[in-house]
Amino acid sequence: MNGADATLETAAGVWPLSWQSYVGGSPAPEVPLFLGSYTNEPWPTWVLGLPDGTRVALDIVARHGQAQVLLRWRLPNPEQGGALLRVRPFLSGRDYHSLHHENSAFRFDPEVRGERLYFRPYDGVPGIEVASNGGYRHEPRWYRRFHCAASRR
Numbered sequence: 001m002n003g004a005d006a007t008l009e010t011a012a013g014v015w016p017l018s019w020q021s022y023v024g025g026s027p028a029p030e031v032p033l034f035l036g037s038y039t040n041e042p043w044p045t046w047v048l049g050l051p052d053g054t055r056v057a058l059d060i061v062a063r064h065g066q067a068q069v070l071l072r073w074r075l076p077n078p079e080q081g082g083a084l085l086r087v088r089p090f091l092s093g094r095d096y097h098s099l100h101h102e103n104s105a106f107r108f109d110p111e112v113r114g115e116r117l118y119f120r121p122y123d124g125v126p127g128i129e130v131a132s133n134g135g136y137r138h139e140p141r142w143y144r145r146f147h148c149a150a151s152r153r
Contacts, residue, residue: 001128002090005143006073009084012052017073017085023145047076054080067126090143091128093121108140 006017036047036055043061050056055077061070073085092100110117110130117136119128 001069002092002094004071004090005088007086008050008054008056008073009086010050010052010054011081012054015050015052015054017048017056017058020143054083056083085134087134088139088141089128089130091119091121093125102142102144109138110136112136 003020004018005020008015008017034049036049038047039045043059045057045059047055047057055075057074057076059070059072059074061072062068063070071087073087075083093106094100106121107119108121110119112118115131115133117130117132119130121128
């Protein structure tokens with residue numbers, strides 16, 4: 001998994017919680033958010049303020065020595081009202097030295113085992129296990145023309 005596209009839908013609209021940079025353009029989407037706070041204890045946590053006043057926290061936990069990462073979005077003030085989180089993971093099956101391009105060999109379909117999903121994009125590449133307390137809707141899509149400055153070094 002190379003990243004994710006995340007949005008939060010509230011009564012006032014749909015707000016992006018992630019940004020991507022595309023070749024020939026600026027980061028998208030361009031929506032005014034503010035960083036309410038950041039801490040790295042006990043793990044990295046960002047609290048973002050949305051234009052409608054909603055605050056959402058993103059926690060990222062990486063397990064030392066393991067290829068495991070936990071991403072957790074939460075409303076630090078649940079009394080703010082309901083919200084719908086949508087997350088689209090970016091799966092590529094590439095190592096960090098390679099770029100990835102659209103191809104017909106990529107397998108989008110996950111294996112479903114209870115509440116967990118297992119993606120195996122290519123033979124010989126480690127799979128991706130996804131655990132969530134949300135629902136899953138299968139809508140595979142290729143994202144094109146990413147600007148990967150760090151990958152080009």
